[in-house]
Amino acid sequence: MRTKQNYIDLYKEFFITDFKLRYKHSLLGFFWVIIKPLSIFTVMYLIWSSVLKTGENFALYLLLGVITINFFNEAVTFGLQSLYIKTHIILKINFPREIVVFSAVTIATINFLINLGIFFIFAFINHLALTLPGVILAFLGIIALVMFILAISMFLSILGVKFHDIRHLVELLLQLIFWGTPVVYDVNVLPAKIRDVVNLNPLTHILVLLRGGLLNNPQMSDHLWGNALLILVLTLLFVIIGYAFFKNNIKRIAEYF
Amino acid sequence: MDKNVAIEVKNLSKTFYIPDRKRTTLVEYLKAPVNAFRGQRFEVLKDISFKVNHGETLAIMGNNGSGKSTLLKILAEIYVPDEGKIHINGSLVPFLELGVGFNPELTGYENIYLNGIILGMTKKFIEKKFDEIVDFAEIREFLDLPLKNYSTGMQVRLAFSIAFMSHADIYLLDEVFAVGDLHFQEKCRVVFKELKEKGKTIIFVSHSPELIKSFCDKAILLDEGKIVKYGNASEVADLYVKS
Numbered sequence: 001m002r003t004k005q006n007y008i009d010l011y012k013e014f015f016i017t018d019f020k021l022r023y024k025h026s027l028l029g030f031f032w033v034i035i036k037p038l039s040i041f042t043v044m045y046l047i048w049s050s051v052l053k054t055g056e057n058f059a060l061y062l063l064l065g066v067i068t069i070n071f072f073n074e075a076v077t078f079g080l081q082s083l084y085i086k087t088h089i090i091l092k093i094n095f096p097r098e099i100v101v102f103s104a105v106t107i108a109t110i111n112f113l114i115n116l117g118i119f120f121i122f123a124f125i126n127h128l129a130l131t132l133p134g135v136i137l138a139f140l141g142i143i144a145l146v147m148f149i150l151a152i153s154m155f156l157s158i159l160g161v162k163f164h165d166i167r168h169l170v171e172l173l174l175q176l177i178f179w180g181t182p183v184v185y186d187v188n189v190l191p192a193k194i195r196d197v198v199n200l201n202p203l204t205h206i207l208v209l210l211r212g213g214l215l216n217n218p219q220m221s222d223h224l225w226g227n228a229l230l231i232l233v234l235t236l237l238f239v240i241i242g243y244a245f246f247k248n249n250i251k252r253i254a255e256y257f
Numbered sequence: 258m259d260k261n262v263a264i265e266v267k268n269l270s271k272t273f274y275i276p277d278r279k280r281t282t283l284v285e286y287l288k289a290p291v292n293a294f295r296g297q298r299f300e301v302l303k304d305i306s307f308k309v310n311h312g313e314t315l316a317i318m319g320n321n322g323s324g325k326s327t328l329l330k331i332l333a334e335i336y337v338p339d340e341g342k343i344h345i346n347g348s349l350v351p352f353l354e355l356g357v358g359f360n361p362e363l364t365g366y367e368n369i370y371l372n373g374i375i376l377g378m379t380k381k382f383i384e385k386k387f388d389e390i391v392d393f394a395e396i397r398e399f400l401d402l403p404l405k406n407y408s409t410g411m412q413v414r415l416a417f418s419i420a421f422m423s424h425a426d427i428y429l430l431d432e433v434f435a436v437g438d439l440h441f442q443e444k445c446r447v448v449f450k451e452l453k454e455k456g457k458t459i460i461f462v463s464h465s466p467e468l469i470k471s472f473c474d475k476a477i478l479l480d481e482g483k484i485v486k487y488g489n490a491s492e493v494a495d496l497y498v499k500s
Contacts, residue, residue, distance in 0.1 A: 005379045013374045017363065024362055089375060093355045095335040165284075253272065254335050 002095065010095060014076045014086075014103035019110070033111045034118055037070040042240050048184050055186075057215055060123060064214065065183035067115045068207055072149065073174050075108030079153025080160045080170055087257045098243070101153050109146055123214070134213040140228045141209030147235040148202055154242030161256050182207060233247055261310045262346055263427050263458040264332065269305040269341035272298050301327045303482045305341070309475070311426070312456040316469040316490060318497045319479035325462045327373060328479070329353060329431055332460065347426030347458070354431070356416030361405035362408045365396055365415060368404050371420050394418035403447055410438060419443075421448055428452065430461035466494040 015018040041063050049058060082104035083090065085099065090097065124131070160166045181203045187195055198204050205227060212224045261392050273298045302324045309315045310475045317325050330336045332343065333351035358375040364374055373383040383390075391397050394415040396407070404412060449472060452459060463469055469476055469490050476493035478500075485500075486493050 002377045003379060003382070005375065006377055009374045009380045013371055017360065017371055020358065020367075021362055076415075089358045091335060092353045093375060095377075096377070158390055188325075216421065251337050254330075 006207075007096060007099060009019065009101050011103050011106075014100060015106045015110075018103065019107055022107075032060040033114055037067050037115050038118065040070065041066040044184060050109065052185075057126070057128070060119070060126060060215060061211060062184060063119055063122060064210055065181075065207060067119055068145070068182050068210060069178055069181055069203070070107060070115070071112035072145070073178070074111060075105055075149040075215070076152055076156065076170065076174065078104040078108050079149065079169065080156040081183065082153065083161050083253065084257075091254055091257060097253070098154075098246060100151070103159075105146065105150050105153055108149070119214075128215070130214065136213070137224060137228060138210050138213030141213065141234060143205050144209070144228070144231045144235045145206045147232075147239050148206070151238040151242035154239070154246040156171050158246060158253065161253055162249075169239060177201065177203065180204075202231070202235070260346075261307055262310045262344070262347070263311045263313070263324065264460070265342075266308070266332075266346040267306050267342045269302055269328075269331065269338050269343065270300070271302040271324075271331060271336065271339050272300045275299050285457075294432075301482050302338075305482075305484055306393075307475075307477060307484070307487055309458055309460065311347070312453075313475060314453060314459040314461070314473045316473040316476040316493075317460065317462045317479065318464070318476060318493065322481075323479040324482040325479055326353070326431060327349055328428055329460070329462060333429055345427065349422075349427040350423045350425040351429040351430065352420055352431065353429070355413060355420060359404060359412070361414065362403055364401050364403055365407065366400045368415070369419055372416065373422070376420065376423050377425075378423060383422075390415075390418045390422055393421065400494065410441065413441065417448075425457070427458040427460070430459065432462050432464070466498050469494045 024031065026032065028035065044066065045062055048054065048062070055061075060100075079101060082100045086100050156166065156170065160170075180198055180201050184197060187198055187204060187208075188251055190198060209228055209231070210226060212221070269349065302351065305328065307315070317328060319325050327336065327481065329351070330353065331338050332345070333349070333353060335351075335353075337395065356368075356372055358371050360371065370383055373390075374380060374492055379389065394411070394417070396415055399407060404415075407415070449459075453472070461473075473490035475488065476486075476490040477484055478493050478497050480500075486496050
């Protein structure tokens with residue numbers, strides 16, 4: 001009989017072994033976690049800072065954007081594959097399948113937190129002043145982001161097993177979302193029509209929270225708190241719907257592999 | 258339900274829908290309304306009923322494709338039945354395969370924890386039983402090597418030793434005895450006997466009539482998803498040999 005402790009152990013075991021396996025036999029191993037976003041950041045910085053008229057703190061602004069969108073891409077991809085890559089186990093034994101999704105999202109979240117650490121090191125070097133309310137606001141943003149990703153993964157893990165095209169579709173969408181999120185640019189410089197589209201993207205608002213909390217402290221506007229609350233409520237709702245969808249579809253998933 | 262009953266299966270049926278061409282891409286799904294009902298319904302199990310009491314050993318026999326594995330997977334709650342009811346009284350551990358989750362890149366040490374936890378044990382429990390597992394498998398000097406460097410025999414021994422540690426009331430075994438050399442098969446029989454003596458309920462799939470005659474109380478003979486005969490193990494085994 002599985003106990004609660006077994007569920008916790010299973011969750012840990014899955015993400016620790018998956019993490020280990022990901023970097024086994026690679027020379028740089030674990031450093032790939034930071035190499036990827038940092039090199040994307042460097043290239044983008046070199047190009048955009050020479051093309052755009054960039055404001056103060058553009059490097060940190062861009063770095064935070066790149067780290068965040070990289071997290072989103074990676075986590076959604078892991079979430080999508082989570083059930084599929086565990087086929088051999090799922091077909092042999094019963095356990096709460098959501099553990100597989102949780103552990104996939106956890107791996108990406110840990111990678112994100114490590115990169116966020118790098119961001120803080122850069123911020124420290126640049127004498128960026130952090131305030132407690134600012135950090136709290138960013139923290140709320142991160143929670144919303146993780147919930148948003150979790151909810152998406154609940155849908156995609158199931159759909160990825162049922163329809164194999166989803167993988168290609170997601171790959172495409174992730175690239176489109178990259179440009180539909182203000183990673184490089186500022187939403188306010190966009191023409192109204194395009195801005196409306198970009199504002200439909202939840203990632204835009206989450207990124208505004210992160211940057212508002214960590215970068216624009218002095219003029220951190222109060223309306224961001226209201227936004228944070230609204231985003232948290234909406235993402236929580238999305239998680240609940242995602243979980244219900246997952247629970248509904250998981251029972252027969254073994255027949256689709 | 259009667260307290261003595263470990264597993265009761267009533268009028269169980271399972272149908273797999275096999276499309277002419279497997280629809281796994283979106284476009285094929287969008288076209289689905291047109292040809293959704295083309296394809297074949299494949300009734301894997303038809304109206305299966307049986308009862309196993311605590312401490313009994315039930316064998317499931319039948320030719321390949323007769324539905325044995327599907328039945329086992331339904332009992333293991335991997336597949337959901339379409340019709341019928343299943344009551345399971347007590348904890349159940351399925352061994353549809355030995356060493357579920359084993360990863361060739363991980364060391365023997367890491368695989369013991371991975372496999373044990375997948376089987377439902379806690380990390381703490383494995384820590385306690387670790388030496389026992391390693392000694393039974395006779396692999397102590399290879400613990401830090403990746404599993405891919407193990408011989409097949411060593412892998413099976415390790416998998417079996419971990420499986421043997423799990424505590425359950427009901428065990429599902431899918432032709433596990435077919436693996437390993439004679440020495441290992443002998444070891445398995447000893448373990449099997451021990452489980453029986455401890456009063457565990459065992460359901461297992463096998464093709465070996467003599468094994469069934471010597472170990473099982475009851476047996477089911479399946480053919481094309483239907484129970485051909487259900488009853489005393491040696492009678493069913495004899496019928497299987499004749500057919």
